[in-house]
Amino acid sequence: MTEKNLNDLTDEELILEFQQNDTEQAFEILVQRYKNPLVNFVYRFLGDYETCLDVVQETFIKVFRYKNSYSTIAKFSTWIYTIAGNLARTEYQRRKRRKFFSINSYGENKETFEIPDERYRPDIATDSGIKDKIIQKALLKVSQVYREVVILRDIQGLSYEEISEIMGITVGTVKSRINRGRVQLQKLLKDIYNE
Amino acid sequence: MNNKQMMQPNEEENVYGDVIGKLKQLNNINAPNNFEEDLFRKINSENYVFQKDRPSNFFLRKRLIPSLAVVAVAIILVIMIKTQPTRPEDPLSINPRIREDVIASRENSNTSVEDLAKRGFKENSTDQKPAEKLKAQSNSENNLIGRNEISSDKNNDTQLSNPLTDDANLQGYPKLSKSAIKNGLNFKQVYLDKTQRKEVAVLKEKMEKLYYESKN
Numbered sequence: 539m540t541e542k543n544l545n546d547l548t549d550e551e552l553i554l555e556f557q558q559n560d561t562e563q564a565f566e567i568l569v570q571r572y573k574n575p576l577v578n579f580v581y582r583f584l585g586d587y588e589t590c591l592d593v594v595q596e597t598f599i600k601v602f603r604y605k606n607s608y609s610t611i612a613k614f615s616t617w618i619y620t621i622a623g624n625l626a627r628t629e630y631q632r633r634k635r636r637k638f639f640s641i642n643s644y645g646e647n648k649e650t651f652e653i654p655d656e657r658y659r660p661d662i663a664t665d666s667g668i669k670d671k672i673i674q675k676a677l678l679k680v681s682q683v684y685r686e687v688v689i690l691r692d693i694q695g696l697s698y699e700e701i702s703e704i705m706g707i708t709v710g711t712v713k714s715r716i717n718r719g720r721v722q723l724q725k726l727l728k729d730i731y732n733e
Numbered sequence: 734m735n736n737k738q739m740m741q742p743n744e745e746e747n748v749y750g751d752v753i754g755k756l757k758q759l760n761n762i763n764a765p766n767n768f769e770e771d772l773f774r775k776i777n778s779e780n781y782v783f784q785k786d787r788p789s790n791f792f793l794r795k796r797l798i799p800s801l802a803v804v805a806v807a808i809i810l811v812i813m814i815k816t817q818p819t820r821p822e823d824p825l826s827i828n829p830r831i832r833e834d835v836i837a838s839r840e841n842s843n844t845s846v847e848d849l850a851k852r853g854f855k856e857n858s859t860d861q862k863p864a865e866k867l868k869a870q871s872n873s874e875n876n877l878i879g880r881n882e883i884s885s886d887k888n889n890d891t892q893l894s895n896p897l898t899d900d901a902n903l904q905g906y907p908k909l910s911k912s913a914i915k916n917g918l919n920f921k922q923v924y925l926d927k928t929q930r931k932e933v934a935v936l937k938e939k940m941e942k943l944y945y946e947s948k949n
Contacts, residue, residue, distance in 0.1 A: 573768055574761065670759055692753050693757070720749040724749060727755065
């Protein structure tokens with residue numbers, strides 16, 4: 539199969555091609571299609587660009603290594619988002635623990651410190667950088683459970699059904715979590731703008 | 734249920750339109766240009782590690798060889814010790830089996846049967862009983878059993894059929910011949926003391942007297 543033909547295939551057809559014939563080009567096309575949405579999703583969830591890149595690369599490595607565990611019943615997008623979400627959650631917990639044991643113990647008044655990632659700064663790269671920074675700061679303060687669904691719905695633009703499949707929860711739970719997340723975010727943004 | 738929970742998705746999106754709008758306006762964060770390059774480099778190195786971690790190569794790891802060798806030697810030693818045939822016990826070094834059915838007095842337990850036999854012979858020889866007396870004694874024993882009621886011919890026959898006892902009587906072994914060596918036989922052996930034997934003899938004499946008196 540030529541590369542032109544492969545580009546015409548859907549995600550599910552590409553992963554099937556990769557599963558059956560070990561066509562690495564099919565995998566490369568999938569990487570091209572999903573690298574930016576996944577980087578955006580993980581970055582908004584973790585707030586650290588370098589860590590986000592590591593998580594996304596790990597996601598693709600898992601897809602490459604465990605390609606046969608994917609079944610055609612599910613959508614490829616939900617499968618890859620599930621892997622990325624799980625890895626991002628694990629990384630978030632690890633960072634939280636690390637922060638608790640390292641910075642919290644050294645702080646004079648037991649205050650927590652946010653270490654900014656200075657290597658990648660969207661605020662410098664674009665004009666609307668300040669706004670971005672404020673929203674991202676507020677988003678990171680939303681509870682982890684609500685943050686993930688809000689990002690998937692309002693930033694990534696996924697449907698409720700897709701989110702419920704990715705998270706492994708019912709559509710009703712997805713909706714209520716999104717609402718709660720939005721309420722928290724609204725309050726946080728108000729507070730930030732008032733500051 | 735409050736109003737917020739009752740709301741439909743579209744209504745919710747109107748309520749939180751401001752927040753949703755802000756989130757949608759966020760800049761897209763993209764992967765760097767060298768993302769794929771890094772990814773495939775990692776995948777290739779991961780593949781190498783993945784192949785190395787396979788269980789088929791587990792035993793080929795150099796650092797495991799010494800410990801595996803020690804384990805193998807230990808297993809071989811255990812197998813050798815366990816499977817070694819047990820040595821046959823030296824019958825001379827085995828203690829004799831304690832037989833509970835044999836009751837022996839403390840005195841007799843230290844003396845052999847041969848000693849007892851000799852002792853009996855000595856006692857009899859010191860008494861210097863005449864042959865007739867011994868014969869009469871054996872007859873009296875037979876009488877006790879009821880053999881004397883049988884005809885004299887038959888009496889002779891029984892005497893003939895028991896030449897050993899007769900010979901023993903003649904040689905002065907009246908009682909020991911009857912209590913022949915029973916060592917090794919599987920029945921209860923009772924060794925009598927000197928006093929016990931005397932008591933038994935006295936009882937026998939009494940019985941004989943009573944028997945003759947009743948007859949007369």
